[in-house]
Amino acid sequence: MIIENQAMVTDAVVEAVLRAEDPRLREILLALVRHLHGFVREVRLTEREFQEAVRLIVAMGQKTTPSHNEVVLMSGSLGVSSLVCLLNNGNNGQTETQANLLGPFWRDDQPPSASGDSLVRSPTPGPGLFVRVAIEDVNGRPVTGAEIDVWHSSPEGLYENQDPKQAEMNLRGRFISDEAGRFHFRSVKPAGYPIPIDGPVGELVRATRRHNYRPAHLHFMVYKPGFKTLISQVYSPNDGHIDSDVQFGVTRALIGNYMRHDEPSPELGFAAPWYSLDQRFTLEAGEARRPVAPIRAKATAAPQEGC
Numbered sequence: 001m002i003i004e005n006q007a008m009v010t011d012a013v014v015e016a017v018l019r020a021e022d023p024r025l026r027e028i029l030l031a032l033v034r035h036l037h038g039f040v041r042e043v044r045l046t047e048r049e050f051q052e053a054v055r056l057i058v059a060m061g062q063k064t065t066p067s068h069n070e071v072v073l074m075s076g077s078l079g080v081s082s083l084v085c086l087l088n089n090g091n092n093g094q095t096e097t098q099a100n101l102l103g104p105f106w107r108d109d110q111p112p113s114a115s116g117d118s119l120v121r122s123p124t125p126g127p128g129l130f131v132r133v134a135i136e137d138v139n140g141r142p143v144t145g146a147e148i149d150v151w152h153s154s155p156e157g158l159y160e161n162q163d164p165k166q167a168e169m170n171l172r173g174r175f176i177s178d179e180a181g182r183f184h185f186r187s188v189k190p191a192g193y194p195i196p197i198d199g200p201v202g203e204l205v206r207a208t209r210r211h212n213y214r215p216a217h218l219h220f221m222v223y224k225p226g227f228k229t230l231i232s233q234v235y236s237p238n239d240g241h242i243d244s245d246v247q248f249g250v251t252r253a254l255i256g257n258y259m260r261h262d263e264p265s266p267e268l269g270f271a272a273p274w275y276s277l278d279q280r281f282t283l284e285a286g287e288a289r290r291p292v293a294p295i296r297a298k299a300t301a302a303p304q305e306g307c
Contacts, residue, residue: 010034014034059199060200063200067161068295073201081102086099089284096251098254099230100249102231103294105159106291109169110150113173113174115175116185117173117186119171119185120171121166121168122165124170125155125188126154127188128186128265128269128274129186129187129188130184130265130275131184131187131278131279132276134181134281135148135181136181136283137282138283143227144180145177147174147175147223148174148220148223149221152219153191153193154190154191155191157193157194171187186268189258190216195214195247211241211244212246215241217233218234219231219232228288229287229288229290235255235256256279258275260274261274261275261276
């Protein structure tokens with residue numbers, strides 16, 4: 001098709017996209033072209049603005065490394081990650097859900113851990129944390145043999161892959177639920193933290209006059225064939241940024257009951273104060289699959305801020 005005016009550009013691209021054999025790919029590309037071209041027309045995007053947009057997209061790729069994923073960070077900062085999650089869980093966005101963001105720091109090689117183990121693999125000062133978890137199906141029956149990945153930031157607000165001072169796989173573990181669908185572990189209470197703002201995401205945050213903090217949370221991923229993989233985060237209710245998460249991830253279903261204890265626990269090896277959390281996850285029937293890990297390695301330079 002020879003392009004004679006601006007309207008014909010969309011027609012030509014749609015005609016090309018219609019050749020896609022996969023029906024779902026064709027549906028997605030058609031909607032993408034129509035909405036993207038419609039957006040350009042609505043805001044009357046200038047050539048200079050288009051060049052700036054291309055620069056930002058290129059910069060996200062250049063900023064992404066084996067230990068940091070700027071694209072995932074941007075998706076969260078625009079609310080896209082949360083929107084996709086909520087649309088695809090909780091009866092397709094109709095009911096409350098425990099599903100939440102994967103985030104940019106899950107590793108697929110989480111170390112196998114036995115119930116009762118500590119996630120602390122190198123000196124990590126901070127209040128002790130004891131967590132008991134129960135996994136069940138929608139009928140309240142225990143789910144045995146589920147694989148549960150747990151990971152979180154340090155009390156300094158850094159994940160181990162960001163922080164050369166932390167041991168490999170510090171504050172990470174992969175557990176198996178027992179016959180009662182349960183497991184427990186010890187760790188340190190994570191802190192809220194600032195996301196990195198030295199790249200395109202920082203430009204967005206500053207332009208919209210937002211702070212760049214996430215509230216404190218634990219990450220969980222529950223995997224068991226026959227059930228939809230549940231990716232979740234459990235947030236600390238007393239965090240000052242609980243209602244203004246820069247990644248738009250906090251829902252009421254994910255605010256955990258972190259209990260403070262002001263007496264030491266010799267049994268757990270915790271000085272006072274320390275915290276405990278009892279958490280129950282419900283799995284829905286569906287496809288069990290692990291996502292592609294957004295990072296693959298540990299940083300070797302000075303630590304970055306978290307996400």
